[in-house]
Amino acid sequence: MMSEGCSFMKGMFLGGIFCLVMSLFGTFSPGPQGDGHLHHHLKPVSKDELQKLSEAQMYDLTQQVRVYCVIMVTPKLLVYWATANDTWSKHCDKSVFYTSESSKALEALDLQEDDEWARLRKAITHAYENAGDLRWFFVARPTTFAIIENLKYLVLEKDPSQPFYIGRTEKSGELEYVEYDGGIVLSYEAMKRLVEIFKDEEKCPARGHALWKMSEEKQLATCLKYSGVFAENGEDAQGKSLFNKKSVTSMISDSMGKNPNDVVESCCSDLAITFGGMPAGQMQVMMYGVYRLRPYGHDFHDSLTFLPPKDSDND
């Protein structure tokens, strides 16, 4: 009786150890990490590094980092569509609105497709084929507000012929994906691999899995994973997330609750790239707040210069 009890205890103990060991192995999961960037966090180049560059190099970098904005709209989102058209999308080097069905009010590329995943595939394929010499792609819905200059700063010295898939990362089981509402950044190489794997019906089915419908963001992540491209979380030098799926007012509200003595500092990054779920009026205020409103006498001397877009009066 005693020896059985002892054996049972020994067995349980060893079982526990076994489980721990297995899960640890699970954490360090092997497999292609995508050509050299094993980390899951991505930060912009440091100020010191930037200052080492010559003016000519700086100018070259500014000219090279150009963004193609893929904005996925529907007539239901007409107000947001109009606002995105009028505000942040003007700061993209090229912005194309891809819609499910055409609207008389605004211009867009009509994909004539109801299924969201199918639409996204078509848009990505179209963007890749029409990229010209643009090497960075930003995919978002018009309910997200983006500060493209800060996106450019994030990817400034990164090589777009390497696969990059950046945004606000989240985990679902084993899958690490970028949240759609925070905007998705893809390098030229990542787009290339995506377009390639779209052809593989098994790994990256066009109509999604029959059994259960995954959201487009997860389907995208899965397809990318099969191509050896992994999600990375964009953050600033202090580790604050640059991509946000919540609106700025929502984040301030949260901060007032969590850090009432230090609301603004603990809230959001100075160089935030996106805020999601922003109502149209708030987007206009954000345009003013980002591109115009400032305190006289405070300068940042950023080593780069991004010029304002032509034909615009709200920035």
Added chain:
Amino acid sequence: MKALGARSAFYVGFLVGTCSLYLFLSQVGLSRNLGSHGPEPHAKTVEEMIEEESKNWKKERSALFNLNHPHHTGEDGILADDLYKRVRVLCWVMTGPSNLEKKARHVKATWSRHCNIVVFVSSVDDPDFPTVGLNTKEGRDQLYWKTIRAFHYVMEKHGDEADWFLKADDDTYVIVDNLRWILANHSPEDPIYFGRRFKPYVKQGYMSGGAGYVLSREALRRFVEGFSKKVCTHTSSVEDLAMGQCMEKVGVLAGDSRDTIQRETFHPFVPDSHLAGTFPKTFWYWNYCYYPIVQGPQCCSDLAVSFHYVDASKMYLLEYYTYHLRAFGYEYRYQPPEPHIPQDKAPVPDNMEVGDLGQNQAVEKKEEENKSPEQNEKL
């Protein structure tokens, strides 16, 4: 028999151990996500906050003296620091006991940190906040009494310690750096005051109370003198209008606070309202503004000074937009000129350092400049 029993007990135990620990771990959430959203920002404790406050503020005579106005990491604040020394602004904020926690607290945590001196004016003395109680009651009908008493109070207690005296509500957000940019073009010895200029009832116009207004030291002196000589009295409880009538009587000029391309800087509403451009045609506002109303993006200067009806969360939002969030490397369309400092007849303030560049400039300019206050009205 026994050995078999022991062995199976071992296997069962092994299974049980594995399963229970697996369940335990998945409950605890072996989440690799723990690192991916950056470190949890260290929530400031009350003790830390009090300690930091004592480094930044000196509480004295129910006022907060700014020892260390906020500087942002990575910024070059040379111009702002220079103006801070040169253009000393005392901010007094109209509040009340029931609003200290709801509103005034957020003013204290945000924009008022950029004033040289801050006084919170209430009906009740509160040495902790601190607020000054001025022998009034609360309510809309007390607004002008509070204003009269507040200006008298700051004149008496702080008249020598500031050049300009700003009145704001506890739901006004003020960007003091931009206020200094405007005021630096004028002398505190000029009888002049600035704000959002309204046109009805007063010939030279008067300044909207909610958007905040600022008096030069000379204007304040004349206001107080006006009351002692009974030239000005408590004519009505409509604080801003009554103020404007008194100002006109004592010869204080209603200044033009617009920026160098005629965009308004003081705003009677939140930015959303001005930017959206949707005031109904029958709204009183249309008949009140002294200068032509512009709706949409050109409503508001890049160097805006104030907004009104700003609730707590919007205070923090405006602070974030003004002092924190920016587009990296963006070349602003509007490049404001440096203010041109007028010749100053007043003695140099005590807190200006010897060898201060600005002071040298002022001395050099003394010979050249001899503009009258009226000519200095527009920037």
